[in-house]
Every structure is written in C-alpha cells, then in structure tokens.
Amino acid sequence: MPTKTASASRRDNDAPIRTVNALVIHGPNLNLLGTREPEIYGSTTLKDIDRELVRLGGELGIAVTTYQSNSEGALVDRIQQARGHADVILINPGAYTHTSVAIRDALSAVALPVVEVHLSNVYRRERFRHRSMIADIVVARIMGFGASGYYLALRAARELAPQPK
Ligand code: DQA
Numbered sequence: 001m002p003t004k005t006a007s008a009s010r011r012d013n014d015a016p017i018r019t020v021n022a023l024v025i026h027g028p029n030l031n032l033l034g035t036r037e038p039e040i041y042g043s044t045t046l047k048d049i050d051r052e053l054v055r056l057g058g059e060l061g062i063a064v065t066t067y068q069s070n071s072e073g074a075l076v077d078r079i080q081q082a083r084g085h086a087d088v089i090l091i092n093p094g095a096y097t098h099t100s101v102a103i104r105d106a107l108s109a110v111a112l113p114v115v116e117v118h119l120s121n122v123y124r125r126e127r128f129r130h131r132s133m134i135a136d137i138v139v140a141r142i143m144g145f146g147a148s149g150y151y152l153a154l155r156a157a158r159e160l161a162p163q164p165k
Contacts, residue, residue: 027094087161
C-alpha cells in the first residue's frame, strides 16, 4: 500500500499522484509586460500570467513557483536553487536567450527538464533573436503564442517531470 503524503492526491484506482513542482523563470524586461511593446508581446501583465499559472497548476496538480529578474546573476542563482526542489523548469530568458552562456551552464548543471518559452515567434524578428543559447539543451520550445505559450508549457510539464519509482 503506497504511503499517502501531504503532497499526494489520488485518482479512482487508488494510485498516488505526486504533486509536480514547476519553477517558472522570467528574464529581463518581462516585468514590463502589458505596457512593453504590446503589439509584439501582448497586453497581459506578468502578474496576470503568474496568477493564471498558479491557478492552472492547481487544476493540473502542479505546484507553480514563479520568479522574475532583470539580472543575469540572479537568474543563475535561482536556477541553481531549483536543484532538489523543482521537477521541471519553464524559462523565458528574454534577451539573455541570445547571449547567456551562464544561464545555459546553470540549466545544464541542475539537469532538470526545461521548456523554453517565448511570447513572440523570434524567427519572425531580427536575426540576432534567431540564435538561442539553450535551444539544444531544452526538451521543448514554445513560441509565438503570447501568454498562452506559458500555459501550454505548463500543461506539458507533468509529462516531463520524472515519474516516481
Ligand atoms: C522574448 C524574445 C526575446 O528576443 C526578447 O529579448 C524578450 C522576449 C519573447 O518572449 O518573445 O525579452 O524572449
């Protein structure tokens, strides 16, 4: 008989379903969503996105923690802290997508499944946005759906999280 834990819920067949912990990381300038170039990024604020992620997570059995920073070092620190706490990381590194070896290395170091999210389709934009420093180490990439991209990524997160043995 499996032990019931505080973080476990059950389906009809009595198998425990472990709560998945998802860490959602937003990079620089995403704190300005809602007012920042709305024709590209939409009018939904970051607060609205985070609130919806937490709500949706509740529906899906995913505990969602969100974090935003404009600073590369702070983002690296937060990724490092995810080790042993998060099961999956969703990250929109903003402009650091195109430049940051440090964020790439931090994601590789924690060795968690990662989904790369972008509000805009970066391939329809300037050439310098076509390069992602993390594209080849992430499990999947979602872009061009605006805020909905985060929600799609969260729906996929349960499948990506390591299954309990
Ligand atoms: C972005 C795309 C990046 O090129 C840009 O620097 C951002 C946002 C996106 O979500 O579409 O800040 O990551």
